[in-house]
Amino acid sequence: MYIFPAIDLYAGQAVRLYRGDYSQMTVYSREPVQTALAFARAGAEHIHLVDLEGAKTGKPENLTVIRSIVEQAGLFSQVGGGIRNMETVETYLNAGVNRVILGTAAVKDPAFLKAALERYGERIAVGVDLKDGFVAVKGWTETSGLRAEEFFGQLEDLGVRTVICTDISRDGAMKGANRALYRQLSQTYGMDLIASGGVSSLEDVAALRDMGLYGAILGKAYYLGAVDLKEAVEVAR
Numbered sequence: 001m002y003i004f005p006a007i008d009l010y011a012g013q014a015v016r017l018y019r020g021d022y023s024q025m026t027v028y029s030r031e032p033v034q035t036a037l038a039f040a041r042a043g044a045e046h047i048h049l050v051d052l053e054g055a056k057t058g059k060p061e062n063l064t065v066i067r068s069i070v071e072q073a074g075l076f077s078q079v080g081g082g083i084r085n086m087e088t089v090e091t092y093l094n095a096g097v098n099r100v101i102l103g104t105a106a107v108k109d110p111a112f113l114k115a116a117l118e119r120y121g122e123r124i125a126v127g128v129d130l131k132d133g134f135v136a137v138k139g140w141t142e143t144s145g146l147r148a149e150e151f152f153g154q155l156e157d158l159g160v161r162t163v164i165c166t167d168i169s170r171d172g173a174m175k176g177a178n179r180a181l182y183r184q185l186s187q188t189y190g191m192d193l194i195a196s197g198g199v200s201s202l203e204d205v206a207a208l209r210d211m212g213l214y215g216a217i218l219g220k221a222y223y224l225g226a227v228d229l230k231e232a233v234e235v236a237r
Helices: 032-041 052-057 063-073 086-094 104-108 110-123 148-158 179-188 202-210 229-236
Strands: 002-010 013-018 021-029 046-051 076-080 099-102 124-131 134-137 142-147 162-167 192-196 215-218
Touching (some): 002 032, 002 229, 013 032, 021 032, 032 063, 046 052, 046 063, 063 076, 063 086, 076 124, 086 099, 099 110, 104 110, 104 134, 110 124, 134 148, 162 179, 179 192, 179 202, 202 215, 215 229
Parallel strands (some): 002 046, 002 215, 046 076, 099 124, 124 162, 162 192, 192 215
Antiparallel strands (some): 002 013, 013 021, 124 134
16 A cells, blocks of 8 residues: 655645635645655655645645655656646646545546546546535535545446545544545445545555555544654555
8 A cells, every 4th residue: 555645735835724624724834845845755666646736726725836846756646726727737747746536536527537537547636525425526615516426437337547545534633534434445445545624644544555545645643743754654555
């Protein structure tokens, strides 16, 4: 299993939200490139980047800092947040990003998702953000009427390889990963599953590893010092 330490970007800074609430934002670093370099020094080989402003506006608002992170840290990078057209996909891939994550667009515009998959294959991932069993969109500000099981089935049928699944109720809450959810998903679907939201201990990392998950995103627990990144990478292996 791979560990994806996360940098959520807002106004060029590394921040964290509590349960996706933009009014509950904490700034952890004003120099996110240095944060990414620290990830690399700790042994991480992957990084998860989110443009929180882009998630609202549908445009790449933090492209400059994302490009700098990709160029200087040398990590396998995946980026999400407001990627809703082919132009934005191409902008990120041309900036050196390895994989882009479609969230709202994958729900609202399945034709775009299909076209992106046909053009870029495994470089397209889908972010599935769950709130009370339903898929949430637009930076978690809206809940669709789509149940998780129905959407996962659609994604598998389309040939999506990688899915980042976030339990919004756990995100930034330091309450542990929703292990039951990830166990069920990993047993039901054959896609590469990355757990996101609530990973807050080495025990979480070990449990997700033992389920055979592809990856786990480490966010607030890293910034609070609750989980040592170097140890998490070693446990995940």
